[in-house]
Amino acid sequence: MNGMKSSAIRELLKLTERPEIISFAGGLPAPELFPIDAMMRVSADVLENDGKAALQYTTTEGFLPLRRFIANRMKVQHVETCEQEILITSGSQQGLDFAGRVFLDEGDVVVCERPSYLGAINAFRAYQCQFKDVPMDDDGMRMDLLEETLKTTERVKFIYAIPDFQNPTGRTMSVERRRTLVELARKYNVLILEDNPYGELRFEGEILPAIKHFDTEGRVIYLGTMSKTFCPGLRIGWVSASPDVVNRFTIAKQGADLQSSTIAQRQAAKFVENYNLDDHVQRIISVYRKRRDLMLSGMEKEFPKGIEFTRPQGGLFTWVTLPRGFNAEKILERALEQKVAFVPGASFFACGGNENTFRMNYSNMSEERIVEGVKRLGHVLRTL
Amino acid sequence: MNGMKSSAIRELLKLTERPEIISFAGGLPAPELFPIDAMMRVSADVLENDGKAALQYTTTEGFLPLRRFIANRMKVQHVETCEQEILITSGSQQGLDFAGRVFLDEGDVVVCERPSYLGAINAFRAYQCQFKDVPMDDDGMRMDLLEETLKTTERVKFIYAIPDFQNPTGRTMSVERRRTLVELARKYNVLILEDNPYGELRFEGEILPAIKHFDTEGRVIYLGTMSKTFCPGLRIGWVSASPDVVNRFTIAKQGADLQSSTIAQRQAAKFVENYNLDDHVQRIISVYRKRRDLMLSGMEKEFPKGIEFTRPQGGLFTWVTLPRGFNAEKILERALEQKVAFVPGASFFACGGNENTFRMNYSNMSEERIVEGVKRLGHVLRTL
Numbered sequence: 232m233n234g235m236k237s238s239a240i241r242e243l244l245k246l247t248e249r250p251e252i253i254s255f256a257g258g259l260p261a262p263e264l265f266p267i268d269a270m271m272r273v274s275a276d277v278l279e280n281d282g283k284a285a286l287q288y289t290t291t292e293g294f295l296p297l298r299r300f301i302a303n304r305m306k307v308q309h310v311e312t313c314e315q316e317i318l319i320t321s322g323s324q325q326g327l328d329f330a331g332r333v334f335l336d337e338g339d340v341v342v343c344e345r346p347s348y349l350g351a352i353n354a355f356r357a358y359q360c361q362f363k364d365v366p367m368d369d370d371g372m373r374m375d376l377l378e379e380t381l382k383t384t385e386r387v388k389f390i391y392a393i394p395d396f397q398n399p400t401g402r403t404m405s406v407e408r409r410r411t412l413v414e415l416a417r418k419y420n421v422l423i424l425e426d427n428p429y430g431e432l433r434f435e436g437e438i439l440p441a442i443k444h445f446d447t448e449g450r451v452i453y454l455g456t457m458s459k460t461f462c463p464g465l466r467i468g469w470v471s472a473s474p475d476v477v478n479r480f481t482i483a484k485q486g487a488d489l490q491s492s493t494i495a496q497r498q499a500a501k502f503v504e505n506y507n508l509d510d511h512v513q514r515i516i517s518v519y520r521k522r523r524d525l526m527l528s529g530m531e532k533e534f535p536k537g538i539e540f541t542r543p544q545g546g547l548f549t550w551v552t553l554p555r556g557f558n559a560e561k562i563l564e565r566a567l568e569q570k571v572a573f574v575p576g577a578s579f580f581a582c583g584g585n586e587n588t589f590r591m592n593y594s595n596m597s598e599e600r601i602v603e604g605v606k607r608l609g610h611v612l613r614t615l
Numbered sequence: 616m617n618g619m620k621s622s623a624i625r626e627l628l629k630l631t632e633r634p635e636i637i638s639f640a641g642g643l644p645a646p647e648l649f650p651i652d653a654m655m656r657v658s659a660d661v662l663e664n665d666g667k668a669a670l671q672y673t674t675t676e677g678f679l680p681l682r683r684f685i686a687n688r689m690k691v692q693h694v695e696t697c698e699q700e701i702l703i704t705s706g707s708q709q710g711l712d713f714a715g716r717v718f719l720d721e722g723d724v725v726v727c728e729r730p731s732y733l734g735a736i737n738a739f740r741a742y743q744c745q746f747k748d749v750p751m752d753d754d755g756m757r758m759d760l761l762e763e764t765l766k767t768t769e770r771v772k773f774i775y776a777i778p779d780f781q782n783p784t785g786r787t788m789s790v791e792r793r794r795t796l797v798e799l800a801r802k803y804n805v806l807i808l809e810d811n812p813y814g815e816l817r818f819e820g821e822i823l824p825a826i827k828h829f830d831t832e833g834r835v836i837y838l839g840t841m842s843k844t845f846c847p848g849l850r851i852g853w854v855s856a857s858p859d860v861v862n863r864f865t866i867a868k869q870g871a872d873l874q875s876s877t878i879a880q881r882q883a884a885k886f887v888e889n890y891n892l893d894d895h896v897q898r899i900i901s902v903y904r905k906r907r908d909l910m911l912s913g914m915e916k917e918f919p920k921g922i923e924f925t926r927p928q929g930g931l932f933t934w935v936t937l938p939r940g941f942n943a944e945k946i947l948e949r950a951l952e953q954k955v956a957f958v959p960g961a962s963f964f965a966c967g968g969n970e971n972t973f974r975m976n977y978s979n980m981s982e983e984r985i986v987e988g989v990k991r992l993g994h995v996l997r998t999l
Contacts, residue, residue: 257672259671259672260671262667262668262670262671263667265666265667265670265671267662267666267667267670270662270666270670271658271659271662271663271666274655274658274659274662275655275658275659278651278654278655278658279655282649282651282654282655283646283647283649283651284646285848286646286649286651286654286846286847286848286849287643287644287646287649287846287847287848288641288643288842288847288848289848320872321705321872321875321876322872322873324870324871324872324873325871325872327870328870328871328872332741350869350870350873353869353870354870354871357716357867357870458672462670462671462878463670463671463672463877464669464670464671464672464673464876464877464878465670465876465877465878466872466873466874466875466876466877483741485734485737486708486711486712486734486737486738486741487708487709487712487738487871488704488705488706488708488709488712488850488872489706489708489734489850490850491705491850492705492848492849492850492876492879493847493848493849493850494846494848494849494879495876495878495879
């Protein structure tokens with residue numbers, strides 16, 4: 232427990248509950264896109280036809296038809312797999328925890344992107360690991376610096392990467408670097424933990440092959456989730472990995488919570504059986520694309536010169552870098568006075584520093600509030 | 616991971632899926648008692664009126680009305696508490712895992728009953744602890760031997776106990792021993808982890824005060840669950856503890872899975888709002904009581920002399936002790952040939968031994984199958 236600290240994001244979520252705040256702080260999907268009517272039909276169907284099974288215990292590995300659907304769905308990311316290589320988890324957060332539990336001993340090293348997902352850093356830190364973070368550019372983690380790190384660091388257990396529309400930066404790792412990443416992992420005999428919650432939420436161009444696509448020897452452990460393409464409230468994530476790793480994660484899950492919710496798994500399976508998930512994802516994409524456009528064009532217009540931000544091609548976030556010397560936490564206090572919020576970036580840096588950054592979410596606010604919120608934020612930034 | 620091994624119970628659950636087997640092996644509730652019609656109404660109500668919130672992320676601590684209901688429900692066990700002292704977990708198994716995560720370092724000692732719940736032993740073992748187990752009699756863990764253990768053992772972090780209708784023995788700790796247990800924990804400055812999934816399922820007499828009832832200084836961490844009184848498929852458990860412990864468990868949960876299923880929490884909250892949980896529990900009790908009676912009277916009649924078994928006043932299990940030298944795993948092989956199953960007892964002993972024991976579950980089989988299964992088992996035992 233000594234390594235654990237409260238998640239700044241979870242604490243900030245409490246702010247977003249205040250309805251008067253225009254919050255770009257969370258990472259919540261747009262609830263108005265949840266397929267509520269479909270879920271009502273699906274839910275009635277599951278309880279009417281399979282009620283006893285839906286409310287009973289099930290296997291740790293998860294509901295077989297859902298595992299089969301997910302295995303097949305991985306083709307979207309150019310990954311060929313089968314249900315034996317899929318374990319259902321309680322959100323992909325649980326996959327992050329199991330990676331720590333299964334692979335990390337005290338003092339082991341996790342290599343991650345600089346910056347990286349706060350929830351992953353906290354999950355790994357609970358297992359008393361060390362971090363080495365590798366700088367990114369617009370094509371993702373820099374492979375020359377990664378190799379430098381792997382060459383000079385002992386006890387690296389795995390490289391943690393979010394290849395598509397990374398949280399928090401919104402950046403995407405190029406296909407060429409994905410290939411190189413797998414080669415470097417092989418060369419230095421480390422694993423790769425690929426966390427891909429956003430890959431299907433691509434606004435322009437083709438979905439890229441997952442890092443796991445380039446894996447020929449079971450070196451990549453892929454974490455997926457339905458939280459961003461369907462509904463987070465069901466807590467349906469998955470691990471796609473070699474049968475050996477899936478078996479070890481399954482044993483971890485037996486101890487951790489026995490199994491994920493039976494009824495939620497059956498609801499999700501019934502939804503994808505009776506409805507077209509692609510259509511649903513397209514609806515999400517068209518709404519989020521518009522919101523991203525409004526946020527980026529607002530920032531172009533309202534933010535003073537010298538402030539940089541990323542231009543994500545999908546996902547939920549853009550990432551802002553202020554000139555050196557500015558402190559985003561201090562600015563957040565000023566922003567909250569204007570009833571607008573974001574997440575200060577420092578907590579996304581496993582090795583500290585970078586107080587002059589912050590993350591902006593565009594999926595959870597209406598177009599009007601995005602325009603108004605960016606305007607207010609621009610005002611705050613200009614007065615500094 | 617080195618301490619983890621596959622749960623024998625989970626593996627055996629696979630056997631119970633074969634419909635021709637009369638299985639007393641699992642620990643499953645009777646699915647024909649699940650309130651399916653009520654759940655259909657509750658589910659429609661939640662989605663129709665709070666659909667967006669029900670499918671969205673929520674706080675790590677859990678859905679406030681459900682925490683409030685549970686805090687109040689603890690009065691049944693003579694515990695006065697409030698929602699700030701309740702954390703919703705994904706089944707009480709997750710509470711066991713968090714206890715290990717928060718309190719155990721490698722080499723720390725857990726004191727438990729001999730025998731104890733396999734899923735707890737496995738959950739703690741994952742944190743590389745040691746075990747000291749304390750013999751029981753019909754009044755539960757023996758307090759003289761517990762004190763002996765506490766006096767002579769260093770690095771004890773907590774005492775793990777299942778006070779009511781213990782899994783696997785069906786035994787209940789006397790009220791006097793509960794009081795003594797808390798006194799000893801204070802005297803030797805250790806915590807108590809009270810796991811109470813079955814306390815409300817009492818067939819005769821009054822529900823006893825929980826161990827936590829005697830706790831005046833936040834030394835008892837109570838784990839509860841709706842899996843046995845409502846439906847396991849929702850995965851709703853809880854921790855009731857001091858605000859400091861609840862806070863540490865909440866941080867553990869942030870890293871482990873962020874939160875339990877939002878929709879499942881809201882369904883459970885709506886169920887207890889619109890229906891009388893006591894009525895539902897009474898229905899369960901009247902069915903299980905009959906099944907226990909049939910199992911015990913069958914065992915009296917069919918089992919050969921020299922075989923002992925417990926006479927539980929509630930819960931799901933009775934516990935069988937064969938004469939020394941018999942091996943329940945070998946007998947299981949013979950029993951399976953007769954299409955009847957139980958769980959060999961050895962894996963419930965944290966410190967090994969006791970191959971001449973097994974656990975029998977009576978909640979999950981019909982009256983006819985209980986009678987027939989015990990008859991078959993008696994036949995197997997008589998041929999030895």
